Amino acid sequence: MTMTREHWLGYLMGALDEHEQASVERHIASDPRAAAEIEQLRSHLHLMADGLDEAAPPAGLASRTCALLDNPGLFAEILDPNVPKSPTAPERPNRAAFESLGGGGRPTFTLMDMVVAVGACIAAVAIFFPALASSRMLAARLQCENNLHQVGMALHEFATGNAEKRYPAIAAKGPLSIAGSYAPRLIDNGIIRHPETVRCAEMNRPGIDQELPTVEQLLKAPADDVERLQKRLAAVYSYNLGNLENGKLQAPLMKGDARYPVASDVVVVKDGQITPQAHEDGRFNILFDDGHVEFISLEDLPGPMKDYFFNDKGEVAAGLDEDDAVIANGIAHPLTEDNLHLVP
Incomplete structure (x- = not known):
């Protein structure tokens, strides 16, 4: 079996069957370069894992998703209220359920978010405009x-x-x-x-x-x-x-x-x-x-x-x-x- 990085990635993630797992292990044992590349891939996977935050999904996510899949017409209705309602679609409670995916339907852009955004804009202006003025002055001087x-x-x-x-x-x-x-x-x-x-x-x-x-x-x-x-x-x-x-x-x-x-x-x-x-x-x-x-x-x-x-x-x-x-x-x-x- 020809070894590819997909096989090495599957090996590190435990996604190969026993035969493929054994083949990769034999290849690692016979080729030091393959062993080195696998270790490099392993280090990247660890970095990715360290950056992931565990978060519980919203309550009822699975049931609401299944309900939505059972009624495909709801997608069009949610995106465009003017689309005729599917005769098999339930009344609008699912729209509220859909909105609750964002955390109960409350606005997610808080006052603190606004303060941070304004601060970022002020910082960008403080950095950009002096640099622009300096660039203009330098261009005038050189001209x-x-x-x-x-x-x-x-x-x-x-x-x-x-x-x-x-x-x-x-x-x-x-x-x-x-x-x-x-x-x-x-x-x-x-x-x-x-x-x-x-x-x-x-x-x-x-x-x-x-x-x-x-x-x-x-x-x-x-x-x-x-x-x-x-x-x-x-x-x-x-x-x-x-x-x-x-x-x-x-x-x-x-x-x-x-x-x-x-x-x-x-x-x-x-x-x-x-x-x-x-x-x-x-x-x-x-x-x-x-x-x-x-x-x-x-x-x-x-x-x-x-x-x-x-x-x-x-x-x-x-x-x-x-x-x-x-x-x-x-x-x-x-x-x-x-x-x-x-x-x-």
């Missing part, structure tokens, strides 16, 4: 970081396309005398194709004007319309204002410096306070001249990095020399060589 990487590549392409290897310049005066004016220049040059690339993912949401002005629109706009167009650039990444050289404003120079900041999430500086605007946890991404991006918290911000938002005079203005980098965002006063301040 923001990706956007800044693309901005970095666009800026490098712009710089390598000119002899001086400089990034887009902020004008000293006029409609382009704002930190965000680099964005329409990159877009107009075809280096960046999608306006959302120059904004953090958290800033690409309903309620923020998504349409960015072109350089031509800014230059040709009537004087009373310039400020409205400039405000559309308030949500683009903060940008390096450049520096003074022999009294003239120069565009930032591409040097490949890992500590020279080029752009960052929108950061507002007011009354000496640095306030990131994009991410809920108060941290922000910052792009450096070598192309890498760091996600930084204000608490962990090293002292020298705080100088990225002020020039060597402690002002939110263009740097005083080539190594004095200042990142800013906002609408500027008309700039001159003596007045290069931004208004947050």
